[in-house]
Amino acid sequence: MSGAREPITPIVLRSISQRFGRKVVLRGVDLELRARSITGLVGANGAGKTTLFLILAGLLQPDGGERRYGERVVGDIDLELRARLAYVAHAPQLYPGLGARANLELFAELRRAAGLSSRPADDVLRGLGLPADALDRPVSTFSRGMAQRVALARAVAGDPELLLLDEPFTALDARGRSQLAGALLAERDRGAAILLSSHDQGTLLRVCDRLVLLEAGAIVREVERGGDDPAGFAARASEVLAAVGPDDHAAA
Numbered sequence: 001m002s003g004a005r006e007p008i009t010p011i012v013l014r015s016i017s018q019r020f021g022r023k024v025v026l027r028g029v030d031l032e033l034r035a036r037s038i039t040g041l042v043g044a045n046g047a048g049k050t051t052l053f054l055i056l057a058g059l060l061q062p063d064g065g066e067r068r069y070g071e072r073v074v075g076d077i078d079l080e081l082r083a084r085l086a087y088v089a090h091a092p093q094l095y096p097g098l099g100a101r102a103n104l105e106l107f108a109e110l111r112r113a114a115g116l117s118s119r120p121a122d123d124v125l126r127g128l129g130l131p132a133d134a135l136d137r138p139v140s141t142f143s144r145g146m147a148q149r150v151a152l153a154r155a156v157a158g159d160p161e162l163l164l165l166d167e168p169f170t171a172l173d174a175r176g177r178s179q180l181a182g183a184l185l186a187e188r189d190r191g192a193a194i195l196l197s198s199h200d201q202g203t204l205l206r207v208c209d210r211l212v213l214l215e216a217g218a219i220v221r222e223v224e225r226g227g228d229d230p231a232g233f234a235a236r237a238s239e240v241l242a243a244v245g246p247d248d249h250a251a252a
């Protein structure tokens with residue numbers, strides 16, 4: 001579908017600021033998200049991660065700063081741009097009375113009406129480990145982990161150029177986390193720019209090309225996986241993760 005259109009990557013944030021009332025939540029955030037790259041966003045509770053996701057997804061207009069998507073400096077994130085990114089928030093936001101397959105087919109139908117294609121629902125759901133006998137059961141009967149898989153499947157079904165995932169591992173068991181990690185690497189290799197927040201430090205170390213530490217609304221550290229120094233990346237990334245605190249969500 002992207003056809004001859006200009007890519008929306010890299011996404012570049014410059015001096016993004018946000019306050020809610022008198023509370024300053026983001027202060028001068030600069031961030032670049034490149035195609036074919038997974039960036040891990042880490043920070044303590046309340047550091048501003050979800051606020052940053054909302055701004056990137058176009059669901060919150062920042063108070064200050066610039067958002068650039070490919071060649072375009074964007075004021076409002078319009079529908080055309082929104083169709084090319086996907087955001088998975090904490091809550092799965094599915095239609096509870098519909099089955100997993102029907103949720104994805106509805107999404108595909110809406111995209112089709114706008115002239116956009118989607119991957120077949122069953123393929124994507126299977127790729128994220130949803131059992132075949134669950135495809136047509138109402139999502140309201142699913143565990144949180146299963147619902148999360150469906151939300152993630154819907155997010156990737158449209159081959160988004162930007163994939164925003166706010167704590168996608170939270171409700172998944174070890175097998176689910178590993179399946180999702182594999183799916184994210186496949187999305188990256190397909191060409192997506194991915195921003196991922198998580199407290200699952202092991203998975204972050206495994207999948208991320210870069211880690212960014214947000215503290216009190218400011219990016220205070222960035223480490224990049226170098227081609228020739230994997231051990232160095234692991235050591236520097238571990239330092240960044242240690243700044244966030246213990247890995248208390250790893251088993252979540």
Ligand SMILES: Nc1ncnc2c1ncn2[C@@H]1O[C@H](COP(=O)(O)OP(=O)(O)OP(=O)(O)O)[C@@H](O)[C@H]1O
Pocket residue numbers: 020021023025043044045046047048049050051052
């Ligand atoms: N709509 C809002 N109105 C007022 N304050 C808000 C609003 N949204 C977020 N905040 C505040 O902004 C700060 C950052 O919140 P945010 O949800 O972005 O943090 P976070 O890093 O995602 O935290 P967590 O890890 O707990 O999800 C918090 O102090 C929060 O209370």
